[in-house]
Amino acid sequence: MTKTSEPDPTPVPAPDWTVRGIDRDEFPSVARVVGEALLASDSPQGRTERLRPLMDAHGYDRFLVAVDGDEVAGSVNSFRFEMTMPGGPRPVAGVSGVGVWPTHRRKGVLSALMRRQLRDLRDRGESLAALWASEGGIYGRFGYGAASMEAELTVARPHARLVPDAPRDPALNLRLHYVDEVRDRVVEVFRKLAPTQLTRFQRADVWWDRVLADTPEARGSFGGLKVALVSSADGPQGYALYRTRAEYDQAGWHSELRVHELVAGTPAARVALYDHVFNRDLVAKVVVENTAVDDPLWNLLADRQRISAVPTTGLWMRLVDVPAALAERPYAVPVEAVVEVADRYAPWNAGRWRIKADEVGADVELTDEAPDLSLDVSHLGAAFLGQHTLSARVAAGVATEHTLGAAARLDAALRVAHAPVCGVIF
Template sequence: MSENQKADPAAPAPGWSVRHSDANEFPRAARVFGQALLFSDDVDTMLGLMRPLHDALGHERLLVAVDDGEGEEEVIGTANHFPFEMTMPGGPVPVAGVTGVGVWPTHRRRGVLSSLMRRQLADIHADGVRYAALWASEGSIYERFGYGSACTELSTSVNRPHATLRADAPRDPALRVVLREPERVRADLERVHAAVAATQVGQFRRTGPWWDRSLRDDAAQRGGRGPLVAAVVGGQDGPVGYALYRTRNRWADDGAQGEAHVQEITATTPAAWTALFEHLFSRDLVARTVFDSLPADCPLHHLLTDRGRAVAQHHPSLWVRLVDMVGALSERPYAAPFEAVLEVTDRYAPWNAGRWRLKAGAEGARVEPADGAPDLSLDVHHLGAAHLGQAPLTGYLHAGLITEHTPGTVDALDTALHRFDAPFCGVVF
């Protein structure tokens, strides 16, 4: 029900309700989601892509809004979330990965999405999960539900004439790169990713169904390119990095113009990054290497001889929601001591709203109700945006979107929340 309908007892009932769903109803929910996001595939094709992962992870978190106004119940809205173990600033913790959110086009602007989001947040909170995260199809939607844009990732490309690494790039002659079908080296991929995800903020631990999805290699994933291959770099102690990529064969009047499209690349040592980049840049007939998604602090631009030739395009990725704000702020380490009273608004999770004294340090924080005057007034989505340590609150202050009552509070809080390593997820869920 919309806010206006809840506030006015005389308002007519909306004719729809929100409830939990199940595997049998999943095709109807997927139909709504596909229509809302303008998917070009038919429902059967879309189900073939979506259903294996959802079946493996369970359907008990699936929510639907149903309209029975004409006698036959119709699904008009949907929202779901995956149970993740995602690395946050305090370490790996449970996170609700929100997905499958959509409203049937004829039922927009009626409060359907608001009711789904409110119910979902209540469910997540009841499960004791302190965070939710999502990738937003439209950035204008989710701030009002308390999500903040917390992470920026990069995409870039490098043309062959400029794909040269610095002479002093770290190289280890003991490392060897092998090129294999991904399933043959899946154990190596899983080992490297687990090591990286344990410490890189924003990564989640990939279970078997997620690896199945990442390594899926049918025509839809290829998009006219070749089969997925895995370049794995390792030495005596095992694998230390990998790149998953596809190639495209192109020709022009002046010769080969092939492309390598890198779906994913990661490593645990500097020399492994060098080995992977030099493998990609040395492929015969490849004139251009495209990187779909890189962390903001990826070594690539530092290792290139002419870093300006690989123009980075920044794009928002993870949006973070502090479902249990007190718990989230309490378990996070801080880069500098901080103490202030925060006045927080939260329309969809009222248990977070109020005045709170935050006293923080390197080992965590104490967050307690406060009666005194606030030093800073802001919404929970501002705290979600800043929580991963990449997005400062200063921009919101300069834009007039948060209110600093005590000068210097925002600078001090930004300093305390900051992390030098960039968050990264890399997988759209």
């Protein structure tokens, strides 16, 4: 049974900004602000036309704007995703469309928007929010924690050899297609496998339009988008979306094959896809984007030291409702602890919470007992996916351990079997 705290009675100073929702006709003003904040190269009109299908599909009821008179000074949006969290798929608010007009920066616009959004998400019954950050220094103060890492892996062709015992199934059939020929089968594979891969979200058609876009802008200096599809007698088992770029000089071929997404339902299907991309003629190097930090390639490549990895921060997680978020996920080992949480922007989360958890879930209740651990809500968000630890925050001095070993015990309970990978910036 989960008990939530009452809102903090301490009054919060009213912001100078009017924060409200929008309708469809106001979206061009929002697109103008977000594009300028992110230094977008397209025109406000072009940006509106590009994003309109996405917004029409999701609706405008989750947009918030801060207005200065009749002028939109800032905006924030969230998509309601079905995203795989520890324990399985659940609703997650995918925060996006964040921007402040340049002349209104550092005046409290974003703070007013984020505070209102958190309240709205809680009122909707959504306990978790996630986002991709354009700058890493922005969102920690709003309670978001950097919770996952993804990596781009590069392997030079002479070293792209798999281990001898890599599982191969001669019954599998691999065929190369252009994307418009097999879109339905790609979608089928992903729909089945997304619930098994941490932080994947089910993609509506408008998201597949973005992932599978094959416009000149999407291609850049590369060729058309191709699909390597591997199937068995039971149907499609996996796919790799990739492009190639041909380069040649007097020293020979320097061509690149870039994998945008590789999804496989079985080890043998994954090996078939890696065998294909590593053995394309004339290719000098293969780049695999958007991989989990524990991608199987690390254990499949015969010489793992030949992998050049470029890690990047992935999702930032925010516990909108601390007791609900902690209660709804399973734990690797039983644990019991009192955690004191500070939360400036969602005061209903602030307090001491007794967590009694096991492999099914957790009971989370307010308590007056002495805390075993004190931390900001952002550190709980960073540890929620099991990839980063609370112990590291204690070691850094940004969280305080009052009971020796409390952080390590919670880390062991929060552990997950495989690292998260989202793969799509929203």
